[in-house]
Amino acid sequence: MKTVQFREAICEAMSEEMRRDESIYLMGEEVAEYNGAYKASKGMLDEFGEKRVIDTPIAELGFAGIAIGSAMNGNRPIVEYMTFNFSLVGIDQIINNAAKIRQMSGGQFNCPIVFRGPTASAGQLGATHSQAFENWFANTPGLKVIVPSNPYDAKGLLKAAIRDDDPVIFMESEQMYGDKMEIPEGEYIIPIGVADIKREGTDVTIVSFGKIIKEAYKAADELAKENISVEIIDLRTVRPMDHAAILTSVKKTNRLVVLEEAWPFASVASEITYRIQDEAFDYLDAPIKRITTADTPAPYSPVLLEKWIPNSNDVVKAVKEVLYL
Amino acid sequence: MKKITKQTYLDWYKDMLFWRKFEDKLASVYIQQKVRGFLHLYNGQEAILAGALHAMDLSKDKMITAYRNHVQPIGMGEDPKRVMAELYGKATGTSKGMGGSMHIFSKEFGFYGGHGIVGGQIPLGAGIAFGDKYKGSDGVTLTCFGDGAARQGSLHEAFNMAMLWKLPVIFIVENNGYAMGTSVDRTANHTDIWKLGLGYEMPCGPVDAMNPIKVAEAVDEAIQRARRGDGPTFLEMKTYRYRGHSMSDAQHYRTKDEVEEYKKIDPITQVKDIILEKGYATEEEISVIDKEVKSRVKECEKFAEESPYPETQQLYDMVYEQEDYPFIS
Ligand SMILES: Cc1ncc(C[n+]2csc(CCOP(=O)(O)OP(=O)(O)O)c2C)c(N)n1
Ligand SMILES: [Mg+2]
Numbered sequence: 093m094k095t096v097q098f099r100e101a102i103c104e105a106m107s108e109e110m111r112r113d114e115s116i117y118l119m120g121e122e123v124a125e126y127n128g129a130y131k132a133s134k135g136m137l138d139e140f141g142e143k144r145v146i147d148t149p150i151a152e153l154g155f156a157g158i159a160i161g162s163a164m165n166g167n168r169p170i171v172e173y174m175t176f177n178f179s180l181v182g183i184d185q186i187i188n189n190a191a192k193i194r195q196m197s198g199g200q201f202n203c204p205i206v207f208r209g210p211t212a213s214a215g216q217l218g219a220t221h222s223q224a225f226e227n228w229f230a231n232t233p234g235l236k237v238i239v240p241s242n243p244y245d246a247k248g249l250l251k252a253a254i255r256d257d258d259p260v261i262f263m264e265s266e267q268m269y270g271d272k273m274e275i276p277e278g279e280y281i282i283p284i285g286v287a288d289i290k291r292e293g294t295d296v297t298i299v300s301f302g303k304i305i306k307e308a309y310k311a312a313d314e315l316a317k318e319n320i321s322v323e324i325i326d327l328r329t330v331r332p333m334d335h336a337a338i339l340t341s342v343k344k345t346n347r348l349v350v351l352e353e354a355w356p357f358a359s360v361a362s363e364i365t366y367r368i369q370d371e372a373f374d375y376l377d378a379p380i381k382r383i384t385t386a387d388t389p390a391p392y393s394p395v396l397l398e399k400w401i402p403n404s405n406d407v408v409k410a411v412k413e414v415l416y417l
Numbered sequence: 418m419k420k421i422t423k424q425t426y427l428d429w430y431k432d433m434l435f436w437r438k439f440e441d442k443l444a445s446v447y448i449q450q451k452v453r454g455f456l457h458l459y460n461g462q463e464a465i466l467a468g469a470l471h472a473m474d475l476s477k478d479k480m481i482t483a484y485r486n487h488v489q490p491i492g493m494g495e496d497p498k499r500v501m502a503e504l505y506g507k508a509t510g511t512s513k514g515m516g517g518s519m520h521i522f523s524k525e526f527g528f529y530g531g532h533g534i535v536g537g538q539i540p541l542g543a544g545i546a547f548g549d550k551y552k553g554s555d556g557v558t559l560t561c562f563g564d565g566a567a568r569q570g571s572l573h574e575a576f577n578m579a580m581l582w583k584l585p586v587i588f589i590v591e592n593n594g595y596a597m598g599t600s601v602d603r604t605a606n607h608t609d610i611w612k613l614g615l616g617y618e619m620p621c622g623p624v625d626a627m628n629p630i631k632v633a634e635a636v637d638e639a640i641q642r643a644r645r646g647d648g649p650t651f652l653e654m655k656t657y658r659y660r661g662h663s664m665s666d667a668q669h670y671r672t673k674d675e676v677e678e679y680k681k682i683d684p685i686t687q688v689k690d691i692i693l694e695k696g697y698a699t700e701e702e703i704s705v706i707d708k709e710v711k712s713r714v715k716e717c718e719k720f721a722e723e724s725p726y727p728e729t730q731q732l733y734d735m736v737y738e739q740e741d742y743p744f745i746s
Pocket of ligand 1: 121150152174178181457485533534535536562563564565566567593595596597662
């Protein structure tokens with residue numbers, strides 16, 4: 093085993109895959125000479141050269157389209173968005189082309205491409221720089237959406253994403269790049285679409301994904317002091333979603349809280365809630381609770397931001413609510 | 418254009434120095450973590466604002482820019498204390514603490530923001546000009562953006578429609594050499610950004626933007642054209658930023674010598690030299706201005722420090738005009 097930062101896990105996944113497959117390249121703003129805005133591609137220009145590690149102008153629509161076009165013609169691009177907030181400039185290419193080319197062409201063309209970069213808030217960056225679009229992308233048939241929460245998962249899942257023959261949205265976090273964890277020395281792959289039970293428990297299930305899951309861990313530690321046993325499921329992949337894992341857990345605990353850093357309306361939490369009430373209605377001992385950001389754009393002021401973003405206290409409160417405590 | 422007089426030089430010196438020191442103060446309170454998020458400073462680029470303001474008629478002309486936006490509203494008349502308070506996230510800020518560093522707005526003084534998505538404000542600027550033309554006002558909108566933003570598709574769509582409809586807009590690219598760590602020559606196969614106007618037959622050209630006189634002349638000509646109803650102009654302001662892109666930039670992409678070269682043609686120093694040379698003020702009189710500037714900046718800091726944070730309910734007060742909008746809670 094060895095200890096790596098999240099950003100190193102990302103870098104290793106990309107580099108290992110690029111070593112075994114010539115058709116893969118990395119493209120995006122500041123990915124080459126600057127080593128990545130968050131240093132997730134450190135050293136890659138040196139190793140692979142400028143043919144395969146490509147700095148772009150600030151032109152998110154154009155380079156998304158160019159990458160998708162090349163994927164239709166034999167490449168397997170990795171496109172980095174400096175953050176997914178900026179993917180909105182290029183989202184037409186992702187939704188209208190990457191997600192649809194295969195079906196519209198009757199399966200003649202596929203689109204093996206990964207769009208990756210940080211999602212959600214990262215401190216006081218204001219409304220345009222604090223958004224989470226997991227549910228937007230996950231709403232789109234044709235895409236797969238992965239949101240890892242630790243370096244081990246990130247590496248294994250990114251390798252799976254790069255090897256996948258369909259378009260994958262892979263979402264990280266500025267606030268996780270420095271996280272450290274032990275991972276195996278050698279190569280490993282984590283399959284897309286499989287959730288992971290991060291903590292086993294018996295009283296209540298919390299489903300979450302991405303960096304906000306850490307608030308669930310903190311809450312679980314607090315609740316353990318009161319002898320409340322929490323099971324935490326990390327979705328890891330949002331689309332396709334591992335409903336079976338959630339279902340199995342809910343059948344055991346009979347109570348469900350979903351924690352998501354995104355707006356509440358039509359959120360991933362809403363989707364989970366629908367499916368569980370549909371398939372496990374009789375197992376539920378309490379209504380499902382979801383914890384999301386406030387139903388507003390992100391504010392800048394620290395006092396408002398703190399209120400806007402979910403924290404472990406919100407989780408503790410929701411867990412107690414579903415336990416009628 | 419208004420004549421450039423002794424008073425103009427003295428005002429330019431005082432204003433540009435104030436903007437510079439205001440930004441320096443922000444850098445220092447950022448390090449103390451009183452201001453958070455991203456912080457992009459304008460140091461080195463002040464002549465663009467100084468020159469443009471000389472040519473503008475602030476009773477009707479407007480401005481919009483990107484996130485390097487703290488001093489433009491101040492130049493247009495906004496109280497710098499409120500700008501500082503916004504960066505502190507206080508209730509007394511220009512956006513009551515909702516916007517932060519990248520999103521300063523001042524409707525009262527014709528400043529339309531403060532935009533964080535690169536290139537997003539370019540069509541907006543054309544749209545503000547559309548509004549003026551529609552109303553029959555002869556106001557002109559200065560639409561500012563960086564060299565990096567000039568590579569966005571939004572520029573091309575906006576240029577085309579602005580020419581097609583002869584909108585009273587001046588597109589100003591503040592070419593400071595870099596978009597984050599990417600130099601201009603690494604973003605296109607030629608480095609004369611002003612030439613992007615040629616394909617649209619938009620009047621265009623480069624400007625020595627370390628010199629406020631050159632800026633004022635170029636902007637004045639463009640404003641006259643727009644006021645006459647002859648449509649847009651595209652100006653490439655050749656400038657330089659002294660500080661990193663934002664506060665977390667190690668600046669490996671350039672040398673210290675390069676920065677020092679530009680400091681030799683610093684706009685504030687250039688203006689100061691003219692003032693001294695022409696005898697518009699003595700060294701002593703200038704040091705009085707310097708002291709005043711320093712104490713005004715200090716006042717801004719004090720105001721921001723002492724201002725209250727917003728009430729948490731404010732989170733829901735700013736999203737919709739509708740007062741009883743049913744938020745999901
Ligand atoms: C659409 C979009 N893409 C990327 C970014 C990240 N970003 C912020 S500033 C910047 C560089 C812009 O450079 P330039 O336009 O030259 O302006 P300058 O910072 O030099 O004033 C980048 C890439 C963003 N904010 N929005
Ligand atoms: Mg620039």
